Amino acid sequence: MTRDITVGQFLPGQSLLHRLDPRTKIVLTLVFIIQVFVSKSALSLCFLIVLLGVLIACSHVPAKKVFRAVRPMIPVIIFTALINIFYVSGNPVFHYSFIRITDQGLFIGFTLFVRLTALIAGCSLITYTTSLNQLAAGLEQLLAPLKRFHFPVNELSMTLSITLRFLPTIAEELDRIIDAQKARGADLSSANLYKKVHAYFPIILPLFMSAFRRAFELTNAIECRCYQGGIGRTKMNVLRLSRLDYQAIVFFCVAFGLSIAFNLYFPTFF
Amino acid sequence: MAIIELRDISFRYGTGTPFEKQALQDICLSVEHGAFIGIIGHTGSGKSTLIRHFNGLLRPDSGQVLVNNEDIWKHPKQIRSIRFQIGLVFQYPETQIFADTVARDIAYGPKNMGLDQETINQRVREALSFVGLDDSYLDRNPFRLSGGEMRRVAIAGVMAMRPAILVLDEPTAGLDPEGCRNLFDHLEQYRRKTNTAIVMVSHSMEEIAEHVQRVLVLDKGRIVLEGSVPSVFAHAGILNQFGLDVPQITKALLGLKKKGYPVDTSAVTVDQAENELLRLFEGKDDE
Ligand SMILES: Nc1ncnc2c1ncn2[C@@H]1O[C@H](COP(=O)(O)OP(=O)(O)O)[C@@H](O)[C@H]1O
Numbered sequence: 276m277t278r279d280i281t282v283g284q285f286l287p288g289q290s291l292l293h294r295l296d297p298r299t300k301i302v303l304t305l306v307f308i309i310q311v312f313v314s315k316s317a318l319s320l321c322f323l324i325v326l327l328g329v330l331i332a333c334s335h336v337p338a339k340k341v342f343r344a345v346r347p348m349i350p351v352i353i354f355t356a357l358i359n360i361f362y363v364s365g366n367p368v369f370h371y372s373f374i375r376i377t378d379q380g381l382f383i384g385f386t387l388f389v390r391l392t393a394l395i396a397g398c399s400l401i402t403y404t405t406s407l408n409q410l411a412a413g414l415e416q417l418l419a420p421l422k423r424f425h426f427p428v429n430e431l432s433m434t435l436s437i438t439l440r441f442l443p444t445i446a447e448e449l450d451r452i453i454d455a456q457k458a459r460g461a462d463l464s465s466a467n468l469y470k471k472v473h474a475y476f477p478i479i480l481p482l483f484m485s486a487f488r489r490a491f492e493l494t495n496a497i498e499c500r501c502y503q504g505g506i507g508r509t510k511m512n513v514l515r516l517s518r519l520d521y522q523a524i525v526f527f528c529v530a531f532g533l534s535i536a537f538n539l540y541f542p543t544f545f
Numbered sequence: 546m547a548i549i550e551l552r553d554i555s556f557r558y559g560t561g562t563p564f565e566k567q568a569l570q571d572i573c574l575s576v577e578h579g580a581f582i583g584i585i586g587h588t589g590s591g592k593s594t595l596i597r598h599f600n601g602l603l604r605p606d607s608g609q610v611l612v613n614n615e616d617i618w619k620h621p622k623q624i625r626s627i628r629f630q631i632g633l634v635f636q637y638p639e640t641q642i643f644a645d646t647v648a649r650d651i652a653y654g655p656k657n658m659g660l661d662q663e664t665i666n667q668r669v670r671e672a673l674s675f676v677g678l679d680d681s682y683l684d685r686n687p688f689r690l691s692g693g694e695m696r697r698v699a700i701a702g703v704m705a706m707r708p709a710i711l712v713l714d715e716p717t718a719g720l721d722p723e724g725c726r727n728l729f730d731h732l733e734q735y736r737r738k739t740n741t742a743i744v745m746v747s748h749s750m751e752e753i754a755e756h757v758q759r760v761l762v763l764d765k766g767r768i769v770l771e772g773s774v775p776s777v778f779a780h781a782g783i784l785n786q787f788g789l790d791v792p793q794i795t796k797a798l799l800g801l802k803k804k805g806y807p808v809d810t811s812a813v814t815v816d817q818a819e820n821e822l823l824r825l826f827e828g829k830d831d832e
């Protein structure tokens with residue numbers, strides 16, 4: 276049941292992508308997504324898609340899994356693309372009463388479809404190959420410069436890792452409470468919305484009580500260990516860029532440079 | 546006639562995923578009216594999984610669960626009515642309390658049964674008395690009670706449905722010795738008074754030895770030993786092999802026997818052992 280909803284979707288492995296530093300992956304993914312969205316040239320976009328395909332192959336993540344991550348978003352993507360098809364002005368290719376489809380609209384709709392799909396596939400690839408803890412650590416380090424502007428980076432990452440740590444625990448707890456109330460005859464299958472909300476009350480309330488209890492216990496435990504925010508804290512596992520990271524960065528610089536060049540020299544879509 | 550009968554129950558978690566896990570295998574078991582049965586087994590042996598099959602919270606992959614000789618999964622839509630007959634008290638049941646008064650929380654089960662208000666009130670009082678709390682508790686805030694009292698309120702919440710079997714998963718976990726004794730006294734009285742069968746999962750061999758009539762030993766989802774208390778605890782070696790122990794008093798007698806004293810090691814409670822030791826010493830005096 277709820278236990279099936281694993282937090283994140285990390286697939287442990289030893290592929291090139293798994294071994295990269297999370298910071299490298301976060302930054303490169305971001306740059307990749309930006310490129311996918313600003314590319315105006317068909318050649319460049321095709322190139323980026325091929326690049327994504329190569330990355331998926333390097334990651335040892337089954338293509339099926341990536342597709343499964345994209346699939347739930349497909350209706351949204353198609354909807355967004357359709358809206359663009361109908362609303363972008365240009366040379367009409369189809370006209371029927373108020374429906375007007377233009378060549379420009381078709382392009383934009385289609386490329387938007389490709390772009391959004393690539394966006395989700397790219398994001399899923401990083402979450403498949405990076406554990407959530409690693410992602411959090413990478414994000415913390417990337418945001419570290421913001422400390423200068425009194426942005427609470429350590430606190431933020433602490434909150435994030437505590438949340439990640441406790442989500443499965445709370446999911447388990449939820450399972451248990453649901454079972455306990457079902458054992459007392461709770462009927463959760465009612466079709467009537469009012470009744471349904473009512474039926475969930477005896478489940479949500481104990482869940483909150485237990486979440487608060489855990490929070491208080493954790494607060495005490497943290498205070499007993501003299502936690503005072505990020506001041507002077509060091510890490511057990513310090514992130515270090517390896518040779519592989521530098522190689523990846525060089526590779527992507529070349530790739531992104533090519534993509535920019537395509538945009539500059541073959542700016543149109545055909 | 547058995548109230549509930551499990552026939553060759555097998556169950557696995559996460560079928561078709563990498564986390565697939567055989568949790569139960571070929572479990573057969575039946576519970577008669579008024580019986581007191583204990584289930585022991587080390588952590589992960591499948592005790593909690595087993596009791597979730599009693600009232601249809603889990604559906605076995607194969608095998609049948611019969612309540613009053615009828616397969617409970619014949620009409621899956623009516624599984625809720627089974628839950629009123631087989632009362633299940635989970636581990637740390639106090640965490641499932643949600644209402645603002647003790648009375649309202651205990652009334653949750655009977656209310657779900659669709660009883661009228663008068664019957665519900667009567668059942669709430671009755672259940673509260675079964676766990677040894679008086680009517681002054683009815684309007685109290687359950688979250689302000691002590692841990693032991695909260696647990697008793699939660700157990701009363703299941704008793705109020707008047708199930709034919711009360712199943713408890715480690716009911717004494719986290720209670721102090723006084724609280725444990727108190728709880729058992731009330732459970733025993735409740736069983737005698739209402740002829741409700743009790744099935745109890747426990748970690749404590751002393752509790753099992755002291756209270757139950759029949760013991761099931763679970764290991765890796767299978768029943769590996771079954772029988773009366775003395776017959777099960779006579780197999781100290783086998784129990785050890787499954788990561789379990791015999792009651793301390795039995796261990797003491799086994800120790801004496803090893804030293805060459807002619808004691809009968811079938812005693813499992815302190816009283817029995819006392820008699821046995823007195824017999825032994827008196828025997829010596831005679832010489
Ligand atoms: N919801 C679940 N999903 C997957 N595996 C589970 C689940 N609940 C229990 N298990 C596994 O099934 C086995 C039996 O668990 P359980 O019945 O809780 O044992 P016990 O109560 O005897 O400690 C354990 O190995 C446990 O890890």
Ligand SMILES: [Mg+2]
Nearest residue numbers: 592593636714
């Ligand atoms: Mg258990």
